[in-house]
Each structure stands twice: as C-alpha cells, then as structure tokens.
Amino acid sequence: MVLGFSSLCAALMQSLVIPLQPELPQLLDTPASNAAWVVTATLLAGGVAMPVAGRLADIYGRKPILVASAVIMLAGSIICALYSTIGPVLIGRILQGFAMGYIPVAISFVREVTPPAMRNSAVAGISATLGVGGALGLPIAAWIAQAFDWHMLFWLSAVLAAAMTVLSFLFLPQISPIDRGRFDFLGAVGLAVGIVGVLTGVSKGNDWGWTAPSTLISIIGGLVVLIGWGFFEAHHTHPLVDLRTTIRRPILLTNIAALLIGFGMMAQSIVVPQLLQMPESTGYGLGQTMLQAGLWMAPGGLMMLAFTPISSRLLSTLGGRSTLVLGALVIAAGYVFAVFLAGAPWMLMIATCIACAGVGIGYAAMPTLILENSPPPRQVPVSASMRSCARWEQPRQVP
Structure with missing residues (x-):
C-alpha cells in the first residue's frame, strides 16, 4: 500500500504543470522557449534518475533510496511553491523529476517482501502507476490551476511528498544491501x-x-x-548498468516493447487533449475547456488502474509474453476505434479507455517478463530501472 501510494504520487509529477504551460511565460515572466523547460526538465531528470536510483539501491539498500527520493520530491515541491521566477522553479522541477527514481526501486522492493502468490498483483499495481499518475494528474492539475493560485499545485505535491517520506520511513522494512561495490x-x-x-x-x-x-x-x-x-x-x-544482463534477448526485447508501448500511451495523451480543446470551427476540434478535456481523459487513468487485478490474473493464466502481446493488441484496437469514431468527446473517451486498458495490461506484463528471466539478484533494481526508463523516455511534446 505504501509503495503503491508513493509511486502514484511520484508519477503525478510528470503532468503536474502541463495544464499551466500556455500561461507559464506570463506566470514566470520569461519567454515561452524558457518556460517550456519547466516541463522538459522533469522529463530529463526522470530519465537520468531511474537507472541511477536502481544502482544506488543495490549498494545502499532499497529503503534509504526510497526515502531519499521522497525527500528530494518534497524539496523540489517547496522550492516551486515559494518562487515565481524561472530559475528556482526550474530547479524545483528538476528535483521533482529525480523523484521518479522511486518507482523502479519500489518494483524491486516488492519482489523482496511480497509472498509469491501476491507478487504479480503487487508488481502490476506499482508498474501501472507510471501511466495512471500521468493520466490522473492532468484533470487534477487543471482543476487546481483554474480554481486556485497556481502555487497550490506545488503545495499539494509538497503534502504528498511529505506523506511519502513519513510512510516510507516508518512502514517499509529495512533490507540489507545486496552489492557493496563502488558507485x-x-x-x-x-x-x-x-x-x-x-x-x-x-x-x-x-x-x-x-x-x-x-x-x-x-x-x-x-x-x-x-x-x-x-x-x-x-x-x-562495478558498472552502473550491467549491459551483459540488459542485452540478454528476453530483457532487451522487453525494454524495446516498453519503449513502443510508451509511445502508444504518450501519443494518445498528446493528441487527444488537442482534439478535445481545439475549436469546433477547425472541423475536427471538439471545443472543450482545459478542465473538461482533463475530465474526459481521467477515465483512461482509472481504466489503467482497474485493469491491475485483471492483468494479474492474465499473467497467472497466460504468462508474461502472451499478456504483453494482448496488451499491445488492445492498444491497437483503441486507436482503430478512434480513427472511425472521434466526432464527440465521449467517443474519444471510449477510445482512450480502450488504449489505456491495453497500456495497463502491457505495463503489468513487462516487470514479470524481466523477473521470469532471472537477472542476477544484484541487478534486479537496475533491470527494473532500465525498463522504467525506456517507458519514461518518450518525446513529450505537449499542446
């Protein structure tokens, strides 16, 4: 429960400021080209933090790295909440991106502490938070940005980060480091x-x-x-990443699949909001407000979360490989639906829900595939981190 909640909070950081992006130049008194880095910097920091956090977890143990990630997110949130200029806000967003290292370490933590009968469900739930957080963060952030001062977004994330820190410190068991090698x-x-x-x-x-x-x-x-x-x-x-493990055929193909499914997720999260918000006069826009667009997309995130127990049963019945293939086919079905039925917001919502269900199934299968192929115990956090990094590193052009 602690790991799932905290991973979801960390994942919320990826879409926290997307609803604000059109207003960021005015809010931060800076050119639009500079303001765009408030979004991009978090992406870059997250891509770096995931493999680094995995290796640090090898050396110093899972719990210290999880607590440190939460503290870093807390520091970044407070900095963003206190300032209204580009420099401090950019630093704060970089720190929030570093908090993404929490998720892959949490996945490896679950493998250590969860009974085998519950392992698939636990891993699937935490793995899904990367997509769920991004999907749910958009409507939540849009509502807060419209109803309150924009700094309230970061005060909320600070409260979540503080809860992550306390819960991780008090309730996660200490696990001995599995590799005392040098960083x-x-x-x-x-x-x-x-x-x-x-x-x-x-x-x-x-x-x-x-x-x-x-x-x-x-x-x-x-x-x-x-x-x-x-x-x-x-x-x-003592490499940061054991490439001999990473390039093993099953793990390499799983990481490639993670990259492709990540593109499938990001494509709908970029295109659908634009279609929803563009004026009806364009002939294809649906004229929704920022908040309405976020609410139409929210069921997709809930669908991803709802499919976590279903994915667990699929993994037990079909195995990791067949479950991953099924997830990819469901994503494709969602896009086919959108090609022919996109004339109303509810149609796009259905297409998004179908695609997100496929993403949830696919994301649940990927960590199981890696664990089934038995990487050396010292490389489990790094293997999980590289897979999460592959999913995270998508070109995110936001509207």
Missing part, C-alpha cells in the same frame, strides 16, 4: 549527458527545427556519448 560516478555522468542530449534534441526539435544545428548536435552528440558510455560500462568492474 560508478563516471558512468552516471556519461549516462546523464547522453540521455539529456538525445532527449533535449527530440523534445525541442519542433521549436528549434529538426534540421537546425542545435537539434542535430544535441541528438547526435548524445548518441555518441551513449555509445562511448556503453563501451565503458562493458569493461567496468
């Missing part, structure tokens, strides 16, 4: 530089231009750094 600082820096480079180029490509030197340098430079990082990690005594 690979150089590997962490290399991974951070590579991920930030690639994701910055992809996230800002529309603004900078896809053929602009800044975009190409960012993407190509990031890829070069990641290639060099891979060679370095392969020959390191």
Whole structure:
C-alpha cells in the first residue's frame, strides 16, 4: 500500500504543470522557449534518475533510496511553491523529476517482501502507476490551476511528498544491501549527458527545427556519448548498468516493447487533449475547456488502474509474453476505434479507455517478463530501472 501510494504520487509529477504551460511565460515572466523547460526538465531528470536510483539501491539498500527520493520530491515541491521566477522553479522541477527514481526501486522492493502468490498483483499495481499518475494528474492539475493560485499545485505535491517520506520511513522494512561495490560516478555522468542530449534534441526539435544545428548536435552528440558510455560500462568492474544482463534477448526485447508501448500511451495523451480543446470551427476540434478535456481523459487513468487485478490474473493464466502481446493488441484496437469514431468527446473517451486498458495490461506484463528471466539478484533494481526508463523516455511534446 505504501509503495503503491508513493509511486502514484511520484508519477503525478510528470503532468503536474502541463495544464499551466500556455500561461507559464506570463506566470514566470520569461519567454515561452524558457518556460517550456519547466516541463522538459522533469522529463530529463526522470530519465537520468531511474537507472541511477536502481544502482544506488543495490549498494545502499532499497529503503534509504526510497526515502531519499521522497525527500528530494518534497524539496523540489517547496522550492516551486515559494518562487515565481524561472530559475528556482526550474530547479524545483528538476528535483521533482529525480523523484521518479522511486518507482523502479519500489518494483524491486516488492519482489523482496511480497509472498509469491501476491507478487504479480503487487508488481502490476506499482508498474501501472507510471501511466495512471500521468493520466490522473492532468484533470487534477487543471482543476487546481483554474480554481486556485497556481502555487497550490506545488503545495499539494509538497503534502504528498511529505506523506511519502513519513510512510516510507516508518512502514517499509529495512533490507540489507545486496552489492557493496563502488558507485560508478563516471558512468552516471556519461549516462546523464547522453540521455539529456538525445532527449533535449527530440523534445525541442519542433521549436528549434529538426534540421537546425542545435537539434542535430544535441541528438547526435548524445548518441555518441551513449555509445562511448556503453563501451565503458562493458569493461567496468562495478558498472552502473550491467549491459551483459540488459542485452540478454528476453530483457532487451522487453525494454524495446516498453519503449513502443510508451509511445502508444504518450501519443494518445498528446493528441487527444488537442482534439478535445481545439475549436469546433477547425472541423475536427471538439471545443472543450482545459478542465473538461482533463475530465474526459481521467477515465483512461482509472481504466489503467482497474485493469491491475485483471492483468494479474492474465499473467497467472497466460504468462508474461502472451499478456504483453494482448496488451499491445488492445492498444491497437483503441486507436482503430478512434480513427472511425472521434466526432464527440465521449467517443474519444471510449477510445482512450480502450488504449489505456491495453497500456495497463502491457505495463503489468513487462516487470514479470524481466523477473521470469532471472537477472542476477544484484541487478534486479537496475533491470527494473532500465525498463522504467525506456517507458519514461518518450518525446513529450505537449499542446
């Protein structure tokens, strides 16, 4: 319960400021190009934090890293709540992104403390929070932004972070570290530089231009750094990520599937709000307000959560691979529905619910697939982190 609640709170950070984005330049007294980093910075920080948190959990234990992630989220939330200028708010959003390291460590924690009969359900529930948090965060944030001062968003996240910290500290059992090796600082820096480079180029490509030197340098430079990082990690005594484990065929294919299903989730979370909010005069827009659009999308997040116990039964009956395939087919069915029936908000809501149900099924299957293929115990947190990182690292262009 503690891990599920806390993982959901951490996942809410990804969509916390999306409803505010059109007003951010005015609220922060900064150009729109600078204000966009308030969203992008959290994406970048989350992509870096997940594998790093997994490795730190190997060395120092799961509980200290979970508590530290919650404290970092609390600090970031308070900074954002107290300031109205771009610099402090950007720092706060980066810290909130680092809190995303909570989720993959929580998944590995569940494997250690949950009885085998309940393991599939517990892992599926925590894994689903990454999608559920993003889906539910949009209407919640839209309502708060319209009804109160925008700083109230961050005071709410501060309260949630404080609850995460207290609950994690008091109720999670202490588990001994499984690897007392050294932390690979150089590997962490290399991974951070590579991920930030690639994701910055992809996230800002529309603004900078896809053929602009800044975009190409960012993407190509990031890829070069990641290639060099891979060679370095392969020959390191205590690597940040054991690439020999990560590139094993079942785990590699699962991570690729995570990336593709993540694209499926992000596509609907980007396109559907735009269709809902565009004026009816366009011929395809549905003329909804920001809050109405968020409410139409909220059932998708609830559907993802509702399918957690169903996914657990599917895993027990079909196994991880067949469940993952079924999830992908359900996502495809949701998009096919939207192609032919998108003339009213309720139609898009149904399509979103179908797609989100597929995402929930697929996300539940992925950690089970990795655990079924038995990575070395010391690499379970890192394996979970890399899968979560693959899901997280989608190019998120928000309307």
